[in-house]
Amino acid sequence: MNVASAIAVEDVSFSYGPRRALDSVSFSIPRGEIFAFVGPNGGGKTTLFRLLTTLVPLQSGSVRIESFDLARDVRPIRPLLGVVFQAPSLDKKLTVVENLQHHGHLYGVTGPRLAERIDELLARFNLGERRDERTEKLSGGLRRRVELAKSLLHQPRILLLDEPSTALDPMARSELWQHLEQIRQDDGVTIALTTHLLEEAERADRVGIMHEGRLVALDTPDALRDTIGGDAITIRAAEPAGLAAAISERFACDAHVVDGDVRLEREDGHRWVAQLVEAFPGAIDSITFARPSLEDVFVARTGHLFRDEVEEAVADSKEAVR
């Protein structure tokens, strides 16, 4: 196995009772990388996160974190990890400093060294003026910053974040990413995060796309986009199936219907737009082309629209709550 990998996952499956959440997932994350798991809720990324954070035990397959085997050596792995959960793990009744002290004590950081680390992190995340405020009074973005500071307090080698930008406004989200890039650069920490926002995943070094418990694609965002031949063309039409068949036949290409729209991928999308509109007058309601995005990659790999999957998953989870 690669010595320089921070996380190496081999053939890992996981089930909650009869429901299979992860299906034979393998990947490795080299040290110092920012890696994003992207996919709709229910795709398996949160389960993977729980496994990596040692919250749930491994069922099958193997996971190495740095030089430790997750199945045997949970104890030495824990101090290596800094974790930011999706649900805030701050104690709202405690102040910023008290939350950090508490965390330090849990990780065996005490005394002058703890005080020093806290001052350092408060300065770094620009939280100095808020140090004695209770975290319940802080905004979502500030709280996320405290979480981040907390997760770094014991100088972990790997930072794991579950949907870190949920409930953050675009400003705070962009700030979060600046911090992540800074953390990687200054501390050489390996960062693995999950997100259901494809545009966010674009900022990672490499992206793993998860769907229905499987890792369906894994590469740099650019390489993933390059797997889509050229530009992505989307056509809205009254009769998408008929139009897709007609386009496929006439231009000898693969036009397909995805969730009611005709889609095809071609080089030089702008020329194709003109040709298609001329070739099928009246049959096309609207037509767009765009440089392929990770969404197009998702569509190509799964045959589903990413947005629908997310909405469906949200609806499912609401149903489950009731």
Next chain:
Amino acid sequence: MSSTPSSKTLESPISDNPPAAPIDENPWPAVGTLCRRELVRFLRQRNRVFGALGQPIIFWLLFSEGFRGSQFDYVHFFPGTLVMILLFTAIFATISLIEDRREGFLQSVLIAPVPRWAMTLGILSGGAALAMFQALLFLVLGYLTLDGLAVDPLAIGQVVLLMAVASLALTALGFVIAWRMESTHGFHAIMSLVLLPMWLLSGSFFPPGEGWMVWIVSANPLTYSVAGLRQLLVDGQVDGPSLSTCWAATVAFALVMFALACLSSRRGTKGDLLS
């Protein structure tokens, strides 16, 4: 080591074979911080503080006035009332465990490099300390107004110690119940089906009676806490199990409950998997 921030050295984490971050095997800072957190949280929730101060005062007012007009001797019921205060507050303290789980706070403790027994001990000692605080307040009120309570300092010392052991046992009992619960709703059922009968059948409220009730009363660990406190607190009270039996049973109750709490805490629960 306190050094200037500039001289702080970060090991290069990109090196080929990084040593593991040092694991501090001393679990006591974790125990202390979890215990302290329970207390700080309590003090910062004003309604809880009022409730905690108010309950002993109200009980004391109601009981002392209520018993004045009856043929019963309030001093006889005083130890049982102490145990009731311990029971309720210890159990309610562990309800915060369910809240911690729901709010996501507990997740971060579960993945910390802290042995589960230390985590459990920290949470329990915080809850037990809160229960003790209320029971001690009630005890002081009793001393201020009741005649016939023991004045021997050695006996009072034993009373406080026995109360501490009992509160740890009861907090642990609450912990075991609360650990697997996802919401506080179920707790009320347990409260009225298990905990309240447990108190009623501890000799606090009525004498053991006869037949099957004697068996239940003598199998109930709370019986021994109540009987022990009664023997220590109430002058001339000698019936019931011997004081050493009371001590042994209460200590055993605490040890068993603590062991069960530690065992429970090693098991994952569905509540942690709510995202």
